[in-house]
Amino acid sequence: KWLDDNQPALAEWRKGTELSQAVAIQPKDFRFTSTLEVVQQSREFTRLATLQAERLAHEGDVEAAWSWLLASFRASRHVQQNGVLVQRLVGMAMFFSTADVTRRWAANPEVTAELLRKALAEFREADQLTPSNSVAMKAEYLVLRNTLWEDTSLSELVDAPSGLQSPALFVLGEPELSLKVFQHVFANQLSEIDKPKWSRAPTAAGKFTLYDLPPGVTKSLPARELDKIVESAILARLTLPAYQQADVAMQREAARRATLPLMLACQLHLRLHGDWPANVTDLVPDILAEPPVDPLGKSGELLRLKRVGDDLVIFSVGLNGNDDGGNIGDFIGGNSNEAPDQGIRALRPYLSPNPTKPEVTPPEKN
Structure with missing residues (x-):
């Protein structure tokens, strides 16, 4: 009944999956306080689309079933485009759910060699919609800049983990200190994040995973020196680990x-x-x-x-x-x-x- 009740919404959603680009929030408007309800709600459409696919496969229409799985794959790529790391993670969850249904679909004896060849080509085309890892990192940097210069957003950013207020941040040299540190950190990360894992520069010993780059590769500080400075910049120290965990998740998804x-x-x-x-x-x-x-x-x-x-x-x-x-x-x-x-x-x-x-x-x- 849930699937039947949502057929009109599902049909409208599917039209959107046929597009080549998507954006949830314009970059200039993005803050840490921005809500991503549209992105989070995309999970519901993945559940609907994969359920639709399974029902169609059960009824014997395996080609129509694949068309819904393809729509779900494309939606998982759209969610990741032009957005931040949270959007990458939501898109991953959508992808993994769809992949699990797809492996069962591919085992259906009614799926022919011709249909498998078609699915293989169409999946590869959809996968080309996946943004590079650096897109999300650049978006994160922009959100940080937007947030750290805005008092309301800044208060919400630091209240939950530390209870710090603006006067205390001022004494600590924030947000200016973290903004400077982030410039160096993101330059360090962006130099390697689009490379395969084993092609990246080695990481330097320290609390944070920073790349030990040869002199002149970027304008960032040397990794060991930067690691110590990150520890002294409270806003950078609080947020950097989350970025690096997302990098690991992106490697798994790849x-x-x-x-x-x-x-x-x-x-x-x-x-x-x-x-x-x-x-x-x-x-x-x-x-x-x-x-x-x-x-x-x-x-x-x-x-x-x-x-x-x-x-x-x-x-x-x-x-x-x-x-x-x-x-x-x-x-x-x-x-x-x-x-x-x-x-x-x-x-x-x-x-x-x-x-x-x-x-x-x-x-x-x-």
Whole structure:
């Protein structure tokens, strides 16, 4: 009934997913005190769209089901565009929810090789809407500048964590001190944040994750010196850890975004050849133009495949850079965000029209 009652809103939402760009709040108007209700409410449309897809697949219209999954993927990219790190995180949640339904859709025996090939191409096109990591960081810097020069927004920013008031901040040299520090911190982070993990400069020892850059790369202070200064700037000290946690989340999402089209490609291989590919190079050139590189792997490393029973685990080495046997945390009681590897499980096409999530045990480390 919930799905039926919301059909008019869902139809209007779907029109928006067909656009190439979206913005929740104009950058010049963005403050820390700005509400992101439209962004948060986007989760509800993901639930509606994926439920619509599952109902259509159950009724046998797998092509229409895919069209709703594609709309949900596009919406998850729209939420992330032209916005701050919170928007990136909301978009990630929308993406992960849609990916979980998509893996079940791809295991539907009524999904043909032709439809899988179409889905693979359309997903890649939608994924191009994903903004670079630096877009969110630049937006955060702009929000900080907008906020720190506005007394009302500044009070709300610091009240909750510290109870400081404007007079106390003035004595501490705020907000001017943190603004100067942020200039250096963001220059340091922006120099590396769009690079693959293993291509980035090494980080310097210290409380904050700052890159140890060669002289002249940016105009920022050396990392070790900057680390000490951040500690003395109260507003910078309070907010910097959140930015760095978001960077980790963006790296995880990059890995899982890379494994989803590979899952579709593996399902296509299964339809064409009757079995899973032994490795990713088996997909070239008939299905993929080139073998997919692991976004979190060292230079040139490819994404990995591992058979687990009838299924195929498709995975990246994760943030630790190690192959942990395809442990992507999708077993009962697991947590994919905390798993050492990042990826998705391709399910062998089922016979029942209503498959349930398989109960699997954690994989053994190689």
